[in-house]
Amino acid sequence: MTVSLQDLRVKIDAIDKQMITLLAERFQLTEEVGQYKAEHQLPSQDAAREAQQFQKIAELSEQHGLNPEYASEIYRCIMDVVIARHQELLMKVKV
Incomplete structure (x- = not known):
């Protein structure tokens, strides 16, 4: 049985929703x-x-068959946002 492009996209959309929930x-x-x-x-x-x-x-x-460089790039972006926010919070306390 062949899976349609639409079926695959529905699955991707469901995963995206989970990822955004976890990211939040x-x-x-x-x-x-x-x-x-x-x-x-x-x-x-x-x-x-x-x-x-x-x-x-x-x-x-x-372990999950994902290129570690790809995952590291994604996490670098996440961490950069977090660090910037932590710097903002620290500046508010210092003022």
């Missing part, structure tokens, strides 16, 4: 982390934590 949940949690860091005058970026995260992302990517 992740951003809510990172917002809380940013507020904590700002309140405690911690730096907005943690290089050691980032290195751990990228290592885990690479391992998970390989």
